[in-house]
Amino acid sequence: MPSLETALMTHAGLVMDASALDAATLNGDFDEARFLAMTVAGAAGDAGFPGIAQAAAHLxxxxxxxxxxxxxxxxxxxxxxxxxxxxxxxRHACHAHGS
Structure with missing residues (x-):
């Protein structure tokens, strides 16, 4: 299991890519949005975030x-x-366990 710091950094990277994906859709750059959606799906799956991977793949x-x-x-x-x-x-897991 990755450390909390590793999980936080990985999650932050996914959030940044998802933010860029959202910006691409707002700018009408749908090919960039598709690329980023698949990037997020793959990276999230590799990092053990299956819910994010599935949502990005559906997008x-x-x-x-x-x-x-x-x-x-x-x-x-x-x-x-x-x-x-x-x-x-x-960070939600930290609060749930009182860490």
Whole structure:
């Protein structure tokens, strides 16, 4: 099991990538958003954050294929990713155990 410091740093990196993903969608750069969604999904899965990985993978699917505008509303998938990031925040585990 990674140390709390490692978990915090990894989680912070995922949050930063998700923030860049959100900015890309706001700027209409959906190929960048797709790339970042898959990056977050892979990194989260490798780091042991399965909820984040799953939410990011679902968002990537919702954004659709490269080179095309999203075919469906992807906003709810952004919310699911934000919720997954919040739920996986290692600081929550510290408070729950009184550390």
């Amino acid at each position: 990537a699917v919702a954004l659709g294929p490269m080179g095309l505008p999203p075919g469906i509303t992807f906003g709810p998938y952004l919310v699911l990713l934000a919720d997954a990031l919040d739920e996986a925040d290692p």
